[in-house]
Amino acid sequence: MSNAVALTEGQFNWIYNTLSFGLISMIACTVYTLVSQPRVLPKYRKALVLSSMVTFIAGYHYWRIFNSFHEAAGDGYSITVRGANNAFNEGYRYVDWILTVPLLLVEAIAVLALAKEVASSLTTRLVIASALMIGLGYPGEISMDNNTKILWGVLSTIPFLYILYVLFRELGASLERQPAGVAATVGRLRLLLIGTWGVYPISYMFPLFDIGATDAFVWRQTGYTIADILAKCVFGLTIYKIARMKSAAEGMKDE
Amino acid sequence: MSNAVALTEGQFNWIYNTLSFGLISMIACTVYTLVSQPRVLPKYRKALVLSSMVTFIAGYHYWRIFNSFHEAAGDGYSITVRGANNAFNEGYRYVDWILTVPLLLVEAIAVLALAKEVASSLTTRLVIASALMIGLGYPGEISMDNNTKILWGVLSTIPFLYILYVLFRELGASLERQPAGVAATVGRLRLLLIGTWGVYPISYMFPLFDIGATDAFVWRQTGYTIADILAKCVFGLTIYKIARMKSAAEGMKDE
Numbered sequence: 091m092s093n094a095v096a097l098t099e100g101q102f103n104w105i106y107n108t109l110s111f112g113l114i115s116m117i118a119c120t121v122y123t124l125v126s127q128p129r130v131l132p133k134y135r136k137a138l139v140l141s142s143m144v145t146f147i148a149g150y151h152y153w154r155i156f157n158s159f160h161e162a163a164g165d166g167y168s169i170t171v172r173g174a175n176n177a178f179n180e181g182y183r184y185v186d187w188i189l190t191v192p193l194l195l196v197e198a199i200a201v202l203a204l205a206k207e208v209a210s211s212l213t214t215r216l217v218i219a220s221a222l223m224i225g226l227g228y229p230g231e232i233s234m235d236n237n238t239k240i241l242w243g244v245l246s247t248i249p250f251l252y253i254l255y256v257l258f259r260e261l262g263a264s265l266e267r268q269p270a271g272v273a274a275t276v277g278r279l280r281l282l283l284i285g286t287w288g289v290y291p292i293s294y295m296f297p298l299f300d301i302g303a304t305d306a307f308v309w310r311q312t313g314y315t316i317a318d319i320l321a322k323c324v325f326g327l328t329i330y331k332i333a334r335m336k337s338a339a340e341g342m343k344d345e
Numbered sequence: 346m347s348n349a350v351a352l353t354e355g356q357f358n359w360i361y362n363t364l365s366f367g368l369i370s371m372i373a374c375t376v377y378t379l380v381s382q383p384r385v386l387p388k389y390r391k392a393l394v395l396s397s398m399v400t401f402i403a404g405y406h407y408w409r410i411f412n413s414f415h416e417a418a419g420d421g422y423s424i425t426v427r428g429a430n431n432a433f434n435e436g437y438r439y440v441d442w443i444l445t446v447p448l449l450l451v452e453a454i455a456v457l458a459l460a461k462e463v464a465s466s467l468t469t470r471l472v473i474a475s476a477l478m479i480g481l482g483y484p485g486e487i488s489m490d491n492n493t494k495i496l497w498g499v500l501s502t503i504p505f506l507y508i509l510y511v512l513f514r515e516l517g518a519s520l521e522r523q524p525a526g527v528a529a530t531v532g533r534l535r536l537l538l539i540g541t542w543g544v545y546p547i548s549y550m551f552p553l554f555d556i557g558a559t560d561a562f563v564w565r566q567t568g569y570t571i572a573d574i575l576a577k578c579v580f581g582l583t584i585y586k587i588a589r590m591k592s593a594a595e596g597m598k599d600e
Contacts, residue, residue: 099427107436114405115444118398125379125394129387163430344387 093173095307102167105311109156112315116149119323134333137201141326144190151186187224192217201329219249269339279328289317348428350562357422360566364411367570371404374578389588392456396581399445403577406441442479447472456584478504524594534583544572
């Protein structure tokens with residue numbers, strides 16, 4: 091098994107620009123949600139500032155991933171992926187997710203402004219499940235052995251399915267208590283969350299498909315980056331939209 | 346076909362300083378529009394903050410382009426444009442445009458404060474058209490073959506003309522509903538947008554003209570940078586002026 095992935099010039103440039111796109115999307119989204127704080131009622135600002143923190147943390151990690159990718163290429167287009175201290179560090183993604191995924195879930199709960207006991211119980215269960223999901227995925231991500239990859243992938247899928255179940259079954263009930271017009275957007279938020287989260291397991295599995303290590307690497311980096319932009323930036327902007335709608339429904343003037 | 350463009354010392358310095366000029370214009374404009382938020386009515390702040398995001402994202406990309414230009418020169422004045430992982434990365438411009446051009450269009454729609462349905466329909470159509478325009482331009486930009494360049498250039502021009510049509514035909518109608526004095530400035534904004542956008546296809550076509558690869562490179566970088574400053578900074582400041590005029594017309598005191 092090789093310690094490097096030999097990219098073409100086009101593949102190298104594609105990943106390089108995709109990572110840069112992810113980086114600036116996260117940072118711009120952070121600034122946007124930070125300066126938009128006064129445009130929602132104070133009770134919804136927790137959701138907004140959590141979104142800023144998610145994209146801020148992700149922006150930091152994309153800056154690190156971008157630099158790591160460049161350094162791992164040395165003078166050419168072959169990316170060292172292990173066996174050297176400047177190897178491409180996939181660990182940044184897992185450090186990012188272990189911080190941002192629980193925050194994303196708390197952000198979604200915060201914008202719904204549920205009763206305190208309901209919110210607290212949901213938070214505990216979703217945060218624990220998300221930590222398990224990411225922690226169990228990592229040994230499979232870094233393993234070179236397909237059986238190991240599948241084993242940890244399956245273990246990681248159990249809390250993943252539990253999160254989907256909670257979001258659909260229990261958050262669904264809260265939809266009925268939302269003001270008119272908001273319920274539809276909250277419904278779309280839940281679909282966005284579930285739809286984009288589905289990209290992660292698919293990207294995780296690319297090395298298992300019979301497409302060669304190079305293509306698997308290109309597709310995995312592309313898939314993770316697009317999923318991160320959808321799950322963090324687009325998700326955060328949807329949270330902002332919901333907060334604006336609920337603020338307006340609760341009498342906030344915008345003149 | 347050479348992998349490098351051999352600039353003279355004067356040409357190198359010219360592009361270097363032009364890129365630096367673009368970089369600080371974007372960043373200064375970002376700070377100016379961010380701190381000016383309280384000087385317009387809340388309903389116009391979305392337009393202003395979108396302008397801040399456009400110049401912020403562009404500032405990031407000018408910083409990257411500036412560094413890439415310097416690194417691609419190595420120890421001399423010859424710019425490596427392909428065949429090495431530190432080659433001058435024209436892709437940054439396209440990543441920039443794919444993010445900023447839709448935001449610019451939404452910014453223009455936001456400052457007009459149109460009825461919700463009209464704004465929503467305009468946004469959808471213009472955002473899709475702008476993504477097509479930029480996505481179709483990129484294969485031509487990076488191609489070494491003039492026929493390929495022309496093919497993608499023509500394809501990219503179709504959504505470009507559609508955007509111009511929508512701006513002239515449909516936004517024209519909204520001019521009549523603007524307060525006295527504002528209509529003239531909105532008219533100028535539209536002309537600015539269309540006038541500066543015309544610079545992009547011209548810069549794109551420089552390599553097709555019979556002026557040599559070096560001159561084409563110098564003119565293309567200069568043209569793109571000037572067009573970016575006009576289309577983002579001057580455009581954003583015009584948006585701010587319109588927002589100030591409309592705020593005053595709607596009774597905002599400035600004492």
